[in-house]
Amino acid sequence: MYNKVILMGRLTRDPELRTTPNGISVATFSIAVDRRFAKSGEERKTDFFNIVAWRQTAEFVSKYFSKGRSILVEGELQTRSYVDKDGVTRYITEIIADNLHFTGEPKSSNTGSTYSNAPHPAQAINEQNSKALGNADDFVDTDDDEEYPF
Numbered sequence: 001m002y003n004k005v006i007l008m009g010r011l012t013r014d015p016e017l018r019t020t021p022n023g024i025s026v027a028t029f030s031i032a033v034d035r036r037f038a039k040s041g042e043e044r045k046t047d048f049f050n051i052v053a054w055r056q057t058a059e060f061v062s063k064y065f066s067k068g069r070s071i072l073v074e075g076e077l078q079t080r081s082y083v084d085k086d087g088v089t090r091y092i093t094e095i096i097a098d099n100l101h102f103t104g105e106p107k108s109s110n111t112g113s114t115y116s117n118a119p120h121p122a123q124a125i126n127e128q129n130s131k132a133l134g135n136a137d138d139f140v141d142t143d144d145d146e147e148y149p150f
Contacts, residue, residue, distance in 0.1 A: 003076040005095050007049060008103055009033035011069050015053075017062035027058035031071060051075070053097040061100050072101040 009031035017027045030050050038044035051073055053061050065071055075097040084090050 004074070005077050006072070006074050007031060007033050007095065008070070008072045009049070011065055011067050011071060012048060014066050015058075015062045017058060025055055025058040025062075027053045027062050029053075029061065029065075031073065049073075050092070050094045051097050052094050053100065057097055057100060061097075064102075065100070070103040072103045073097050074099040074101075 012030045015027040015029040075095045
């Protein structure tokens with residue numbers, strides 16, 4: 001059997017980090033994902049997904065992500081049920097996150113969303129790599145008539 005979900009969207013709220021009685025970290029949040037197509041004359045619809053992250057993944061999302069931030073979630077779809085106070089069985093569908101990834105810059109600050117000013121964890125590595133690779137002045141133009149070995 002195979003159960004894999006990959007979603008890219010924006011957090012609708014800050015992740016809520018909690019700890020189980022056994023000391024395991026768990027974070028819950030939701031993301032908004034725009035549908036790929038819209039009917040003619042209508043606005044594009046958005047779907048909202050509940051995400052649950054455990055252990056180090058929970059701590060990671062709580063530390064580096066906040067409302068409005070773009071995120072890519074890899075995980076599996078899971079459903080569970082419970083009986084509410086009125087005796088009605090309720091069903092919940094969630095994505096249990098295995099991996100979370102940065103997808104780019106946060107939304108602009110004019111949307112009213114707040115963001116951490118902390119640098120992207122890979123920013124220092126990218127800066128080091130760009131220095132090691134050189135800059136545009138290090139490259140020379142070639143004739144279009146030259147043959148390339150590929």
